[in-house]
């Protein structure tokens with residue numbers, strides 16, 4: 001019986017897609033010193049050293065082998081590698097290296113991310129590398145007004161009274177001002193639909209970071225649109241005379257033809273090469289089919305589908321549900337101001353918890369709320385303060401869960417236990433990044449322990465000791481807690497009252513109109 005169960009479990013773990021069953025195992029790669037990395041442009045070595053990077057992490061070396069190395073990017077790459085393992089540089093470096101020899105500026109690489117904060121973070125990595133080889137990087141996330149964004153992305157010809165002073169811009173055509181674009185799907189679609197001169201015609205590389213999250217949400221069909229715009233082809237085998245005009249006499253043309261060779265049949269080429277990445281990459285064939293991958297190759301870490309960072313220590317904190325805030329305060333005090341992120345299950349509970357903590361006198365911890373309830377400008381300011389160390393603790397909804405890379409985060413606290421292993425992995429992965437150590441504490445009732453252990457087993461984690469809060473500290477906090485709860489109740493009432501007043505006012509304004 002036990003054997004049967006084991007077999008069934010193993011079968012369940014085998015991916016449906018055949019190509020996923022023969023992955024490249026990233027654990028077979030070591031770190032590689034930059035001085036030993038084959039083919040790397042020396043200007044990029046200098047840029048990396050400026051970033052204090054002297055060697056490549058295993059996932060970065062594995063991707064290098066498949067792109068710049070012998071793999072020559074002949075297959076699309078699907079990268080499943082733990083949080084903090086360095087996936088951003090794994091795709092940024094080969095793309096910048098491949099584009100470093102380009103002769104004409106046009107948009108050749110597009111990186112799509114699910115949130116603005118993540119896109120900003122990734123843009124910084126590209127911006128630290130690309131200028132070293134004369135490439136420009138743009139951002140389309142809606143951080144600035146659309147007109148400002150357009151002027152950053154599109155180069156206007158230098159024309160006065162109908163005279164063009166720059167012979168290179170003879171054609172008066174609008175041209176891309178960037179070689180690489182980092183975008184969120186919404187703003188990308190705005191530019192595709194409305195921005196003159198914005199074209200994906202010349203796109204050679206597409207990166208879909210946090211793939212499972214991006215595939216879950218359709219975002220105005222951004223993916224089918226990108227694929228359609230980059231796979232249209234010209235008919236016939238030979239380009240027309242107009243197509244062959246040198247680019248100084250007209251705009252640059254990228255000619256994609258229908259493939260006839262084995263493996264390329266019916267597909268446009270030169271093809272759009274794709275890299276998709278996540279710490280929890282989907283294995284769902286119907287979802288992956290949307291990406292129209294070309295002979296995909298999976299790069300993954302070990303045999304397990306999910307993996308936690310090597311240096312992450314996980315603890316459970318047992319407590320009664322109604323005493324959770326007390327246990328949290330006691331835990332935060334024992335962490336003595338170490339940079340930490342506290343995750344709750346919703347934006348509302350983030351707000352409530354934050355308000356409650358404000359009523360704890362003498363807490364002596366600098367903490368801030370970070371959730372989608374807040375305006376982007378407030379969130380960005382909070383994030384800056386957290387990065388700089390001015391704020392020690394972030395109380396966050398799942399807005400911080402994926403991809404965010406904040407130096408020095410030592411602890412993650414699951415105030416509310418996550419329902420899924422994927423959420424646990426992304427939350428816990430905000431610490432123990434880039435080979436450093438970190439701790440993840442999960443508060444739970446004793447009835448939840450069994451479910452929690454089962455969930456962790458999916459990530460091959462079988463050890464999760466109990467962290468015992470000091471009962472003396474808990475007792476000493478009780479009276480403060482009672483009065484803080486009372487103040488919270490009053491606060492909730494007054495917030496409700498304010499909201500209903502605002503609603504009434506706006507409905508009166510509407511009636512008057």
Ligand SMILES: Nc1ncnc2c1ncn2[C@@H]1O[C@H](COP(=O)(O)OP(=O)(O)OP(=O)(O)O)[C@@H](O)[C@H]1O
Pocket residue numbers: 052053054055056057060081082083084085086087088089278279402403404405429433434
């Ligand atoms: N070769 C390297 N040497 C030193 N540090 C590195 C190297 N590569 C990346 N890092 C650092 O490691 C950290 C994690 O990198 P990155 O954000 O790319 O991880 P990730 O795999 O994308 O994580 P997540 O899945 O959470 O998004 C970053 O702070 C980055 O600067």
